Every structure is written in structure tokens, then in C-alpha cells.
Amino acid sequence: MSEKSKRLMMIYSRLKSGPVTIEMLSNWASKNAVQISARSFYRDLYDLENSVIPANEKLVVSVGEKNRKTWKIEYINDEKPLTEFDINSYVLFQNFMPLSIISSRSSSLGKIIGLFYQKYSKSQFEHFVNVAKSQIKASHFYEGSVFTNYHKILDDCIWSIQNKREMQLIEVNYDYTSISSHVEFPQMFFPIQILYHRGVVHVSGFIKENNQLLILGLEQIEKYKLTNDSFDNSSFVQNLDVELSKRFGITQNIDNEIYDIEIEFTERTGNFVSKQFWNDSQEFEKLENKNFMMKMTCGINRELIGWIFHWMSNAKVIKPEILKELVVEKYTEMVNLYEQDAGIVSNNSFRPL
Template sequence: MKQLERLKLIYGLLSHSPQTIDSLQKELQALGTVVSSRQLYRDLDDVGNFFLRAEERLDLKNQEFNKKLYVINRNNGSGAINNYDIDTYLINKLMILAGIAIGRKSSLDKFRDIFASHLNSSKVENNGSWDGLSMLNTHFNEIVFDQKFEDKFNQILWSVSNHRAIEIIECHGDSVSMYKSLVFPFLFLPMKIIYHRGGFFVAGMVDGSKKCLVMDLFQISTFKLSNQTFAFKKDMTVLDKNLQARFGVSQNIDDEVYEVILDFASLTGSFVRAHSWHHSQRFEVLPSGNVRMYLTCGINRELIGWIYMWMGHVKVVAPEILKAHHQEQLQSIIDVSQSDVVSYKDSWRPA
């Protein structure tokens, strides 16, 4: 690689984030260029002398253990950035889905550059974790984005944002137990995009019947956008009430809202109560040390699956209908373990 190309790369890296000699060497090596520390110091001098714009200057900040941090400072009048702001940015970056990070990289790069511009103009002593190498997102259970899903996501997002009806022609599979009475194709009034457990869902109403419906974007296989608008404010209140009665996003088996009581073993209960599962959740520590959980919600496939996640460390106390469904699924698991056949069956779909 020629020196001019290398200097352009170094300038680009510094424009995006503060860099140390080590981090610059790693970045350049990843791009196929091996540069000695001595040469890199000379390159940094050249960048500072010949590559900076009128409003820029190359600053050197001393960190712990005499580590040198090179920063392009821009005099753009931006507000001061502190280490708490940096950590907040990195945490948000950590939480971005892999599919979003790849599919919307150009947009995210713009935000990164804006943040870098504000950071470089501040007097903060960076905490050394700017590159995010000390953070890891496992992306466990996330939907896998491909171009087809990205296109579908963008189209449905447009419909929700602009209050346009969608004709749902075909769905492949059913992760949320949709109504048995649904006849395809049907007109759907989309009102909310929901992110839940690594996937994206669209919530709204079936036109005509006014039934509240949540669909997994992954399962929507054929649809048509329309320019048909709909009044959403009044129906949004109805939809919100329906969603609050669900445990997660799955369709409830009926229109009833139950008081669900679950007893957890002490250690499991301590873990459960430290997390958010439903807006109605409340807990009580029993004399035995076990933890009792109370929920006010409907019964659906997601609730049963969530209970089974805790294996033998939870007991269903009430209501009786939940006990019955829990036992039914237990028997189903036993039957499958003793059979050579595994088949799909959804007994949770309401009429």
C-alpha cells in the first residue's frame, strides 16, 4: 500500500474515533497493511500537517499507564461529552441487533461520526473502551436478517408510520397462535412495530372484525401495501388494552384475564424477580424462602413455554385452567419423548 493511501486510512480511522498506536496498527493490519510503530509516528505527523481541515487539529491525550491517545479535535461548538456519555453510546451500540448493524450500517455510521465529532471536540479523557472490544453481544435468539426480510421490514414500517392498510395474502407458520377464523387474504390495519425476544412483530386490527392481531414479521410471506388510510387513535386504545392482557405477544386462548400465581424455588425466584416479564408482576417471599409471583394476564402459549423454561423449579398454583394446560403439555412432552415422530401442533389458537 502506498503512503498516501495509508495516510488516508489513518485519517479516516481517526475521524471515526480516537486511536492509540496499538489500535491503529490492528486496524491497518486488518486492512492488509503492516506498519511499524516508528513509521506510524511519522505518518501521524504527516496527517496532522497535511490532511486536516481548517477546523480540525490533531491532539494527543495521555491516559493511564502513559498510553497515548490521538484525537482529531473539531471546533464545531458541540456540547461537552463525558465518560458517562461514552459508556451510554457503547451500551446502545452493544444492544443493536446484528441484522440492523449490517443492513443499516451506512445510517449507523452517520450517527457514529456525529458522536465522534462531539467527542473529539470535548476535553474528556477517554476511558480506553471506545473501540468496544471489551463488550460482546451474543445475538442469541435474534431474527436473522437477509435482504428479503430487510425489504419486508422497511415496507411494513412504512405502513405503520403512515397508517396505511396492508393486505395479508399468506403467512407461513404461526409463532403467535392467530385466530382460527382468519380467512386469507384479509385487510390488516397495522399500528405498532413490536420488538420482542429477538424478533419483530406488527400489531394492529383485522379490518371489519376489529379483532386485535399480532403477527411475526418473519411469518408474513406474501402481502401487498396499499394507500388506504385508517383512523388509528381510537383503535389504538383498544389495541393497547389487548396487548397489556397478553403475556408476551402470543394470542390469548380466550378473552379472560386471570390472576396467575406461580411459586419459584428461592434461588430461581430471586433471579425471576430481578427481571421484567409483565407490567402486572409482583412478588412475595414466602416463609419457606421461596418466591411467589403474581401476574394479571391472559393464558397463552408463550406463558406456558415460559413456565417450562424454569423446569422443576416452579409450580403453578393458580388458576385451575392454567394447571390443566400445564399438565397437558407435560403429557405431550412425555409422549414425544417416547415416540419416533415429532409433529407440529398448535392447540392454543382461539376461535
């Protein structure tokens, strides 16, 4: 077998394992000591399609964001028909996606609906859609409702993450996540992950200058610039998971300490809270008085304090003392607003220095 034939069979085996881009093929070739240029890869993919791939398979190329091509092998006459359950699953996904995604990706969702029309009779699909409109709803409470160039910001962040490219964050508006007061913009930024949290789509990454974790809601980004400066994201991906595990939610902690936290909930509220996910370390214990004790190990931040107030008198901090003091302090501030009829001013007392 010639060297080219061996190479074609190796590329074919790689395609069988999943979709690839030229960049992915180049990385694969480097790891497997295959000497080949990007131009040769294009020729090999053409030859594969016309000589190697069996009759029951086909090589499909799709063009995605930033004209990035992806090749994959599809099987002919091996498709399982979509069922009513499958169509209902799509309808659920469409209705329960964040409002920001639904609004900014309406054209893509329209294309998917068009594919359903081609696959099934129009009347059948319309029946399911009409059912969804009347019986499946999302309140979109706590989600953004005003979007300016949202799809462009999201697509640019995805492109930067996928291609491991630095972003320059030039202007950032307001503060979702208690960013340290010493962080000033513009900043060079290593984007790592798109993160959905409490109705907001965020981009998570690290400040280039000091490797500090920075999480921003996409609506916060007023002005930015893409770059072609690449970075190695291998260590940052792991660091992101480690740093987030130290937080309650995604808000920056007030200090670098990790605390053993205990919060007692009344029976009914505890029964609800214990069935939800809040933190990787959470544990619940039912007490003799039928209340619930929640235990977790994480930092203290604005998000945790606000969450405790969310349950009003159905939650009580047991430990640590610093958390009890912060809750009482914030409660006293709020009571004084009414007792003294004081004016309100912007106040993020949990913002770290």
C-alpha cells in the same frame, strides 16, 4: 402587524416546540383556524429562515423515509460536547440492538460513526470502538439471523404507521403468536406499532374486517402491498395497550377469559424472576419457606405455558386449575414422545379457534 407576520410568528412558535412536517403544520393550522395552503407553508418557511429567526438559531430541513421533509430549529454554538460516557452509551446501544436491526441498518450506523469522526479525533473514537469490540458483546441468542429485504419491510411498516395507511398482508409464513385458525390471508391490516419482543421485531395492528388484534414478526411477512388508503388510528392505539395487557407476552390467548394466576418459585429462581418484568399486573410475595409466590392477572396462552416449562422443576402452578391441567397435559405429551419413542409432528395445541 400584518396577517402574514402574525402567521410567521405563530409558525415560528410552533417550530420552537419541536420538529414538524408539512402534514403536522397543516393539522396544526386547522386546529388553530389558520387558513393556508401547503404551498404557502413552503414560502412561509423560506421567509422565516431569511427574516424572522434570530442569529443564534437556524432552520434545518432533513429528508427522511419516502422523501418526507422535516423542519426544525437548531441553536448555534449551544452544543454541549460529547463525553466519554456519551460515546460509550452509543457503543452500548449499537452492540445491544437486535441483530436484525444491526444487519439491516448498517449503512445508517456507519453514517453515525462518521459524525463521531468529525466531532472527535479519529484516534480517540477508534479507541472507544476497539474497547467495545473486545469488552462489550451481545450473544444475539434467540434472535433472527437470516434476513431477506428486512430493511424494506421494516421501513414500509414504519411508513404505513406514521402515515396511517392500510397494508395488504398477502402471504404470511409460520406462526409466532398463535394466530386464530379462522384468520386467513390475504387480509387488509391497520398497522399501529413496531414492537420488539423476545429477539423479534414485530408489527402490531388490527385486521380491518373484524378489528381483531394481529401481531406478526417481520420475518413472517412473505408478501405484502402498501396502499394509500388512510384510517383513523386514534381508537386503535388505546385498544392495542388494552389488548396486550390481557396477555402474557404477546401471544394470543386460548380464550377470552382473564385468570388470577399464582405460580410458586423456589427461593433462588424466585429471587431472579421477581427482579424481571413479565406482566403489568405481576406481584411477588416471599413465603415462610423462603420461596416466592408470583401473582398476576391475565389470559392463558402458549407463551405462558412455555415460560413455565422454562423454569423446569423450580416452578409450580398453584392456580387456576385450568392452567395446572394444561401444564400437566403438555408434560405428559412430551414424556410420551420418549417413552413410546413416537415421532414428532407440528403441534400448536394452544392456538385459539
